[in-house]
Each structure stands twice: as C-alpha cells, then as structure tokens.
Amino acid sequence: MENTRRKIGIMGGTFDPIHVGHLILGEKAYEQLGLDKVLFMPSGNPPHKRNRIGRATDEQRVSMVQKAIADNPHFSLSLIEMKEKGYSYTYRTLEALKKANPDNDYYFIIGADSLYNFSTWMEPKRICAACTLVVATRNHTSITELDREMELLSLKYGGHFIRLDTMNIDISSQLIRSWIKERRSLKYYVPDSVIQYIYHHNIYHSVREEYGSNGRV
Numbered sequence: 235m236e237n238t239r240r241k242i243g244i245m246g247g248t249f250d251p252i253h254v255g256h257l258i259l260g261e262k263a264y265e266q267l268g269l270d271k272v273l274f275m276p277s278g279n280p281p282h283k284r285n286r287i288g289r290a291t292d293e294q295r296v297s298m299v300q301k302a303i304a305d306n307p308h309f310s311l312s313l314i315e316m317k318e319k320g321y322s323y324t325y326r327t328l329e330a331l332k333k334a335n336p337d338n339d340y341y342f343i344i345g346a347d348s349l350y351n352f353s354t355w356m357e358p359k360r361i362c363a364a365c366t367l368v369v370a371t372r373n374h375t376s377i378t379e380l381d382r383e384m385e386l387l388s389l390k391y392g393g394h395f396i397r398l399d400t401m402n403i404d405i406s407s408q409l410i411r412s413w414i415k416e417r418r419s420l421k422y423y424v425p426d427s428v429i430q431y432i433y434h435h436n437i438y439h440s441v442r443e444e445y446g447s448n449g450r451v
C-alpha cells in the first residue's frame with residue numbers, strides 16, 4: 235500500500251529579519267530528510283523575546299519572509315503563530331498542526347543554541363511527542379558535544395533528534411541588525427528583495443546612506 239504520509243519541515247523564528255542562514259538550513263533539511271515542504275513560520279509573540287522595541291512589525295516580518303522564499307516552490311509561509319492570542323508556544327502550534335493534518339509528520343528545525351536551552355521551553359516532552367527535532371550546528375559547538383546533548387534530551391523527553399549535516403552558518407538576525415546600525419553591507423547575507431524592503435520601510439534605522447538614494451543593493 236502506498237505511503238500517503240507527508241514529511242513537513244518547520245523553520246520557526248522571529249525572522250527579524252530573515253537571512254540566508256535561515257534559507258540554507260531550510261533547503262538542507264529539505265534535501266537531507268526528503269521533505270515534501272518546509273514551512274517558514276514567523277513567531278507572533280514568543281515569550282523568550284518580549285522586548286520588541288525598535289524591531290520590525292509583525293506585518294513587516296511576514297512581508298520579508300514572503301519575499302525571501304518567493305522563488306522556492308517547496309518553501310511556504312505559515313501564519314499559524316501570527317494568529318495566536320497571548321504568547322505563542324511551540325508545543326501548542328505543533329499539536330494544532332498534527333490535529334488538523336494527521337497524515338503529516340513534522341520536523342522542527344532548531345539551532346544548536348536552542349538545543350542547549352530546550353529544557354527551558356514550555357512542555358518539551360509534548361514538543362518531542364509532536365515532531366522530530368532537527369538540529370543545525372554552530373561554529374562554537376563541537377559535533378561530539380551536540381550529539382551527546384541530543385542523546386541526553388532524547389532519553390529525558392522520549393524524543394527523536396536528528397543532526398543536520400550542513401555547513402556551519404554562524405549568522406543571526408541580531409548580527410544583521412547590528413550591521414544595519416553600523417552601515418555595513420548586507421549583500422549575500424540577506425536576499426536582495428529583503429534588503430530593498432528594509433531600506434524602503436526604514437526598518438532598524440535608516441540604511442539609506444549604505445545603499446544610496448535609489449536603494450540599490
């Protein structure tokens with residue numbers, strides 16, 4: 235009998251702004267795990283990032299994600315967490331997705347930093363029951379340490395963790411925002427369409443001086 239189950243990856247985050255690191259991880263997960271689709275899921279109101287002063291609005295973050303993934307047919311935008319009232323929690327999102335789509339298997343993509351903080355997340359056991367955790371590496375984390383942590387968390391919460399075999403992409407949205415303030419180039423770190431959008435809407439302070447009056451990248 236033909237297997238009708240679908241494998242869906244999830245790239246969650248504030249995407250403030252989205253950058254090539256996010257896109258590469260999504261693509262590598264799609265390739266390595268044989269996923270049918272990768273959902274890019276902006277967080278509506280994450281409890282661990284409550285101070286949003288000076289950041290992009292929800293609408294702007296969604297628009298930047300849309301522009302960044304527009305040319306990839308197996309990337310899709312999910313607004314499920316943008317509609318949450320109160321704080322958005324991963325376990326609630328995953329359980330809602332599984333209930334609505336019982337024939338889907340979900341693969342939640344996280345970075346090494348998130349792995350080491352996983353026990354502080356709300357209901358980690360329920361997260362593990364609802365998905366497979368896919369862990370990306372970072373330059374400052376050894377593979378041996380990463381594998382050991384995944385094994386410990388798997389035993390503790392009954393979860394399934396997979397290490398993503400990809401290059402170390404040590405870049406963050408926080409770093410990108412600092413570069414904007416320092417008027418440094420974002421070329422090749424952020425999609426051109428997103429850079430144009432940041433310039434046009436004057437997000438994270440003006441980048442007019444960096445790219446010129448016509449906003450070229």
